[in-house]
Amino acid sequence: MTPSASSSNPSSNHSPNASPARGAAAGDLPPDHPLRAAVRKAVDDVRAATPLAQSFTNFVTINLVANAQLAAGGTAAMSFLPDDVLDTAAIAGATYVNVGTLLPFYGDALADIARGLHDLGRPWVLDPVAAGIGATRTAILESFRDVPPNVVRGNASEIIVLDRLWGLGGGEAGDRTRPAGVESVDDVESAAAAARRVARHLASRSPDGRGTVAVSGAIDLVTDGERDYRLPGGSAMMTKITGAGCSLGGVTATYLAVADPLTAALAASLHFNRAAETAAASAQGPGSFQTAFLDALWNTTAERIAASPILA
């Protein structure tokens, strides 16, 4: 008996105003779509090159972030001091920043690090964990506005708050969201417009004109600001282990070390969803689910990941 229902294939919950960008009917990308080839290449490249992705992340899930990066085929290094982070950024393929468990010195340090990554031209992923809670976190997230990351990954509430903190035009949505800790109180589709605005902002500040936002939920949404991709599947058991979102952010950085932001976000989310389904099939509870999930990250083939449903 489990205390809450677990579904490995949640039914669609698209809201009426969540139609794909530009009015196209949502349908699975064809097998020969270039994005599928790009995803497959990214998975293969990570496993061939074992790229280093660095993380500045919270203390709760730092171990799982590193182990997920290793299980996906990369290597990991974690740092907190600006001199450490920027030295390592110079040799790492990408950096992951997660604002989950703040310490007093983070306010100055993270502003310096974001500026340093920007000046070095090093790609990074932001995970705005618990956005909206605490004056310190708000100040840190605001400081990233002008030197933003290449990818933002968060839950719906966090993306809505980030859009509002950066003043990107989502003020009208603000009143609807009250943070509830680290869990989302909004569904993915309610964050779609905010996600597109944030993605366009990232792109506008990036030398290569690219930026991507990934919103995690029952059906993940990945958008580059121009086109939305919805990724069904995964497992509700992912919400019963701590760090599913953080480790997805970390593995997104692993993929960003070998691929562009959109491909990296898609590859990481698809890899996680397929591995979660495999793990859920054998798990007896959240303990064995986490063990099986790391095994499945390691074993899931690039072919299976690239053949995932991608609704666009």
Place this chain on the structure above:
Amino acid sequence: MTPSASSSNPSSNHSPNASPARGAAAGDLPPDHPLRAAVRKAVDDVRAATPLAQSFTNFVTINLVANAQLAAGGTAAMSFLPDDVLDTAAIAGATYVNVGTLLPFYGDALADIARGLHDLGRPWVLDPVAAGIGATRTAILESFRDVPPNVVRGNASEIIVLDRLWGLGGGEAGDRTRPAGVESVDDVESAAAAARRVARHLASRSPDGRGTVAVSGAIDLVTDGERDYRLPGGSAMMTKITGAGCSLGGVTATYLAVADPLTAALAASLHFNRAAETAAASAQGPGSFQTAFLDALWNTTAERIAASPILA
């Protein structure tokens, strides 16, 4: 072959002066005792409501604390900055504070947090890990005296030291306890009088007049200062994974989000003991024990937890 004996059902080790409060003969609570109904309701309520419990806890076991809270049916958020903790306390059902791995800013921060929780009227659980070691920890624990938690959970040595630090009349016991790191050097019964004094102190400072102390050991002792409850069972393998006590403290906060202090402490300890027994039955060593323990927290029924032996 295992290097030390593991018993899933340690024999009774009551000391002669460990008789139940008020001279009653110790016996199992009857099946229709109201406390059993309260425990069962608490387990059901956590699984139905997935309450948020916040933690300010040590870096060693922070991941297990969160995963145990999730496996028990709640949700988790971890914070260290006063603005974070107090913002989150306002939306969390309860907060867990563990003084295991101190950083320099904790002295001021934890005093402010305890005062803030008191002023907000938010319930919290204290885990006085390693009480008696280090001047910083001693100052922090002393600062909690006048704005104490609703529940204290610790091992016997920690409870004895806390009683002494708070000057509650246990001076005579002080000389017997020399901290030995994070492991207890005293048995549970030797802390019974201190536990009752601390529980009465908690109650005296709480608006609802309630307070509970849980002493973990081979046979756990839970007391509200008026009556003692002894909880046999569990598994010695719990001492071979790090964080068994910390995660029990965290899950006590999860239960405190839906129940009074005594019910919360009983429900958490009983849930842990039954899950530990299930895990020990299949474990090959401490690695598989921890995995099976999280699975068992998830799967153990409210009926089984509420039917546990409770000697009073």
Place this chain on the structure above:
Amino acid sequence: MTPSASSSNPSSNHSPNASPARGAAAGDLPPDHPLRAAVRKAVDDVRAATPLAQSFTNFVTINLVANAQLAAGGTAAMSFLPDDVLDTAAIAGATYVNVGTLLPFYGDALADIARGLHDLGRPWVLDPVAAGIGATRTAILESFRDVPPNVVRGNASEIIVLDRLWGLGGGEAGDRTRPAGVESVDDVESAAAAARRVARHLASRSPDGRGTVAVSGAIDLVTDGERDYRLPGGSAMMTKITGAGCSLGGVTATYLAVADPLTAALAASLHFNRAAETAAASAQGPGSFQTAFLDALWNTTAERIAASPILA
């Protein structure tokens, strides 16, 4: 399918200039060699005495360090403040210091702690994680030069950098090593000369004239500066979980609580290699490997550990 090859028995990769010290031909130590008896005694003594080893270690792998120490038979306590560390050092058999994830206050704190351990005469193990990255880490490692540990455990790159930072004569090797995060870019044999110099430096500053360096890799190298010991075996899966090296450092401290530096380093490395082989035989990936590894640390017999190949 696994993304990279995993071998549980890597083939020998001795380089031509990696001959044993003093020109002896490398061969397995005989069954009755006193070192084998010393290793067996150390394993038995840890399991009988459950010694406390304290750690000041990084946030990524702190949980695995503690769990590995428990699974090897010891007990664990983790601290970061000088008053905590030195209070605990007085009751702990040994202390483990790992400079992986630095915070701002570590610069002063770790210099004070090393000096305090030296003045107290308490044995300790240093893990110079990511040596060469970041000005803060460099300053910390330099501060240890005159109050060094009794054992250093690291990968080849870290040992080469430490030798250079301490100015022990390895300047010529310096240009070859560019840190690549926390992974070694050098093979074990390329660090052999540096390891011997560092070991002799440790011995020169120790009251008992002893010091040992352990270099982890496909074939581990352990040296007391006079004689080298090479330990084949283990599993490449150890590189696919985070903290294999850190937890080896922590367990080396556990053994240092009951044995001399050379015996402690040998016992810990041999224990890890045999447990890794057992775990690799049943693992489906890195998740189940870590679980099985902790089980195997717990279950591997002292006889098997002491009978390991030790090439000298």
